[in-house]
Amino acid sequence: MKKGIKTTLSLVLLICLVIGGILVYNNFFKDDATAVSSEVEKIMQEYNIDNDKYSKVLEYVLLNNIYNEEYLDQYADIEYVDIDNFASILTTFLPKGYSGKEINYITKLSDKNVDKLSNIDYVDISKYYNISNFDVDKIDRYNTYYENNDYTYDDVVTYVNIGMDLPVYTDTIEVSDPDSLLVLVNKYHYLPDGYEPDDLGYVPGAYGNNVPMRDVIVEPFKELQAAALEEIDVEFMPTTAYRGYSFQSTLYNRYVSEDGVEAADTYSARPGYSEHQTGLSIDLRNTALSSDIRLTDDNYEWLSNNAYRFGFIIRFPEDKTYITGYQFENWHIRYVGKDAAKIIYEEDLTLEEYIDLYVTEY
Numbered sequence: 338m339k340k341g342i343k344t345t346l347s348l349v350l351l352i353c354l355v356i357g358g359i360l361v362y363n364n365f366f367k368d369d370a371t372a373v374s375s376e377v378e379k380i381m382q383e384y385n386i387d388n389d390k391y392s393k394v395l396e397y398v399l400l401n402n403i404y405n406e407e408y409l410d411q412y413a414d415i416e417y418v419d420i421d422n423f424a425s426i427l428t429t430f431l432p433k434g435y436s437g438k439e440i441n442y443i444t445k446l447s448d449k450n451v452d453k454l455s456n457i458d459y460v461d462i463s464k465y466y467n468i469s470n471f472d473v474d475k476i477d478r479y480n481t482y483y484e485n486n487d488y489t490y491d492d493v494v495t496y497v498n499i500g501m502d503l504p505v506y507t508d509t510i511e512v513s514d515p516d517s518l519l520v521l522v523n524k525y526h527y528l529p530d531g532y533e534p535d536d537l538g539y540v541p542g543a544y545g546n547n548v549p550m551r552d553v554i555v556e557p558f559k560e561l562q563a564a565a566l567e568e569i570d571v572e573f574m575p576t577t578a579y580r581g582y583s584f585q586s587t588l589y590n591r592y593v594s595e596d597g598v599e600a601a602d603t604y605s606a607r608p609g610y611s612e613h614q615t616g617l618s619i620d621l622r623n624t625a626l627s628s629d630i631r632l633t634d635d636n637y638e639w640l641s642n643n644a645y646r647f648g649f650i651i652r653f654p655e656d657k658t659y660i661t662g663y664q665f666e667n668w669h670i671r672y673v674g675k676d677a678a679k680i681i682y683e684e685d686l687t688l689e690e691y692i693d694l695y696v697t698e699y
C-alpha cells in the first residue's frame with residue numbers, strides 16, 4: 338500500500354515536471370518567434386497599430402511602404418510567400434475585394450492567370466483553387482457547364498478547356514504545330530491549309546498496297562506488329578494511315594450523301610480535321626479475318642493493353658466518345674511517343690485530356 342502511494346506521487350510529480358517543462362519551452366520560443374524588430378515596432382507605433390496585430394505580412398507591407406490601414410485584418414490571414422509578384426498581388430487584389438484567404442490562393446496561381454485575374458473585377462474562384470489546368474478566362478464557361486452537367490469541378494475545367502461546352506466545328510482553331518508528334522487534330526482543331534507531312538515513309542498494307550505514314554512512326558509500328566505476331570500470333574496490317582486533304586474530302590462527302598451530316602460526323606472527320614492527315618494515325622486489320630470485322634475482341638484486348646509500349650494509343654476508346662466526339666474505333670491507333678502513351682494508358686485518358694493536363698500551360 339505504502340509503495341503504491343509512493344509510485345503514484347512519483348508519477349504525478351513527473352507529469353507536473355513534463356507539463357511545466359513544455360510550458361516554459363513553448364513560451365520561450367513563442368516570444369522569440371513573435372519578437373518584433375525595433376524598426377517595425379517603431380513604424381507600428383507611428384501607425385497606431387496594436388502589437389497583437391503583428392504578422393509577417395504586416396511587417397512586409399510596412400517595410401515595403403504598401404501598408405493600407407483598410408486591410409489590417411486581412412494581412413493577418415495572408416501567408417507570406419517569397420515570390421517576385423507578392424507585393425503587386427497584395428496591392429492589386431486587396432482593393433478588388435479579395436479576402437486574405439483568397440489572396441493565399443492567388444499567390445499559387447500561374448503568372449498568366451494572375452495577370453488575367455488582375456484585369457477583371459472580383460470574381461469568386463474558390464471552386465478552382467487547386468485545379469492545375471484552371472484558366473481564369475474561362476470562369477463563366479466553367480460555372481455554366483458545372484450547373485448544366487453532373488461532373489466534378491476538376492472534370493468541368495478539363496472538359497471546358499477541351500471545348501466540350503461548345504458546338505463542334507464552330508470557333509475552330511488552326512493547329513500551330515502540325516509536325517509535332519503530340520499534335521491535336523479534332524473537331525475543334527484543324528490543320529493548316531494544304532498541310533502534308535514532308536517525311537512520309539511506307540509500310541506494306543493489308544491489301545498489298547504500300548501505306549504511307551510519317552517516317553518517324555514506321556519503326557515503332559513495325560515493332561508493334563512484331564510483338565503482336567510473337568505474343569498473340571496475330572498479323573496487324575495497316576489499311577490506311579496518312580490521308581491527304583482531298584481524299585478525306587471525297588470520303589467525307591460520300592458519307593454525308595449516304596448518311597447525312599450528323600451521322601457522318603460521328604465516324605468521319607471533315608477535311609482538314611482528320612488526324613489521318615497528320616500521318617500519325619493508322620487503321621489496322623487482322624489479315625486472318627475475312628469478314629467485315631477488322632479485329633476480334635481478343636485482338637483489341639491485346640492492342641489496347643500493349644500499344645503504349647511502342648508509343649501508340651487507342652485514339653477513340655469505347656467509353657470516351659463523349660470526349661473524342663467519335664464512335665468507338667478499335668482499329669484506329671495514333672502515335673504520340675512512348676512517354677505520353679504510357680501516361681495516357683495508365684491514367685485512362687484521351688489525347689484531348691492528356692494535352693490539357695500535361696502539355697498546355699495555364
Ligand SMILES: [Zn+2]
Nearest residue numbers: 618619620669
Ligand atoms: Zn482511322
